[in-house]
Amino acid sequence: MSTPGTQTTFSAEDYFRTQHPPPTLEHDVEKVRAFVTRHREEGRPVVLVTSGGTTVPLERNVVRFLDNFSAGTRGATSAEYFLQAGYAVIFMHRQFSLQPFSRHFSHSTNPFLEFLEIGPSNPMSPIEPGSASEEGETVKVLPSMRKELLTVLRQYHAVQRAGTLLTLNFVTVDDYLFMLRAVAQELEPLGRRAMFYLAAAVSDFFLPTQKMSEHKIQSGKGSLQIEMDQVPKILKPLRDYWTPEGFIVSFKLETDPSLLIPKARQALERYGHKLVIGNDLYRRKFEVVFVEKDADSKDGFRETWVRLPEGKTEIEEEMIKKLVEMHAAWKEEKGRT
Ligand code: 9Z3
Numbered sequence: 001m002s003t004p005g006t007q008t009t010f011s012a013e014d015y016f017r018t019q020h021p022p023p024t025l026e027h028d029v030e031k032v033r034a035f036v037t038r039h040r041e042e043g044r045p046v047v048l049v050t051s052g053g054t055t056v057p058l059e060r061n062v063v064r065f066l067d068n069f070s071a072g073t074r075g076a077t078s079a080e081y082f083l084q085a086g087y088a089v090i091f092m093h094r095q096f097s098l099q100p101f102s103r104h105f106s107h108s109t110n111p112f113l114e115f116l117e118i119g120p121s122n123p124m125s126p127i128e129p130g131s132a133s134e135e136g137e138t139v140k141v142l143p144s145m146r147k148e149l150l151t152v153l154r155q156y157h158a159v160q161r162a163g164t165l166l167t168l169n170f171v172t173v174d175d176y177l178f179m180l181r182a183v184a185q186e187l188e189p190l191g192r193r194a195m196f197y198l199a200a201a202v203s204d205f206f207l208p209t210q211k212m213s214e215h216k217i218q219s220g221k222g223s224l225q226i227e228m229d230q231v232p233k234i235l236k237p238l239r240d241y242w243t244p245e246g247f248i249v250s251f252k253l254e255t256d257p258s259l260l261i262p263k264a265r266q267a268l269e270r271y272g273h274k275l276v277i278g279n280d281l282y283r284r285k286f287e288v289v290f291v292e293k294d295a296d297s298k299d300g301f302r303e304t305w306v307r308l309p310e311g312k313t314e315i316e317e318e319m320i321k322k323l324v325e326m327h328a329a330w331k332e333e334k335g336r337t
Pocket of ligand 1: 052070071073074199200201203250251253254279284
């Protein structure tokens with residue numbers, strides 16, 4: 001390998017040898033192992049959903065970092081539909097990004113304080129010492145919000161009782177890559193019963209620890225120039241070594257719509273995984289394109305557009321319905337071979 005410090009493209013192997021795993025990795029892996037073992041025994045398919053953006057720190061004692069736009073809507077919404085479809089879900093998300101169920105009441109779009117009100121407490125009910133009721137007041141949900149809250153709360157409690165959701169979080173692109181590798185290796189024994197739904201917006205560039213300034217970068221020298229290295233292409237080892245039988249779905253995000261299909265096809269050619277879901281930054285909530293290899297078609301590929309149906313609000317409902325069917329067919333195919 002070339003010496004870290006001069007390198008611009010890391011192989012996955014060099015990357016994992018020279019960068020540092022997050023300190024909580026082993027603890028997270030133990031949780032994943034117990035979760036996978038249980039659901040394997042119970043015969044449930046397991047999906048890893050990654051969600052939200054990764055950061056790229058510029059200093060070792062990090063004050064500044066690069067980030068991206070992703071709020072984690074795609075991942076959090078999709079996770080709910082996978083749970084509804086009977087999957088056990090490992091939800092690996094950017095710390096503080098949207099999460100299944102609580103996403104419905106996010107602090108920015110639907111702040112929970114807006115649908116609570118203070119009302120008189122019921123004089124017939126026992127007063128808890130130290131509760132707001134001591135002053136004769138209590139917290140109530142606005143009648144207009146009760147139905148929505150009850151629906152979400154019921155689903156959330158059902159998932160908690162069933163133990164079908166495991167949540168892990170990452171912040172940096174390093175956390176993400178080390179965690180993805182570790183979780184993939186834990187899912188490997190599931191073979192075709194494991195799905196990977198890689199919706200996180202992962203940085204293409206990073207600053208290796210060896211090139212980082214230890215302390216806060218100082219101003220006063222005019223402009224700041226930073227040369228970043230390319231993040232290793234992780235789909236290749238994921239598909240070839242860590243989980244060769246897993247049903248791997250990656251996402252391709254573009255802002256130039258004419259690049260969407262060519263780039264998705266290129267990813268399938270390079271990494272040989274199952275499916276690329278292409279989405280345009282501005283149209284991603286209304287339409288996405290499923291790009292697959294297809295030996296029967298003239299150019300070797302098949303594209304299927306999935307659009308938000310009239311009267312529906314979440315395109316993920318359609319996407320997950322389709323994916324669940326594709327995954328079932330893939331498992332079935334193995335059964336016959
Ligand atoms: C996506 O394309 C996701 O659908 C979005 C979801 C990030 C657009 P939001 O969180 O957005 O709902 O606001 N994710 C993958 C993006 C990505 O990093 N893809 C890499 C690439 O395009 C390859 S895996 O090169």
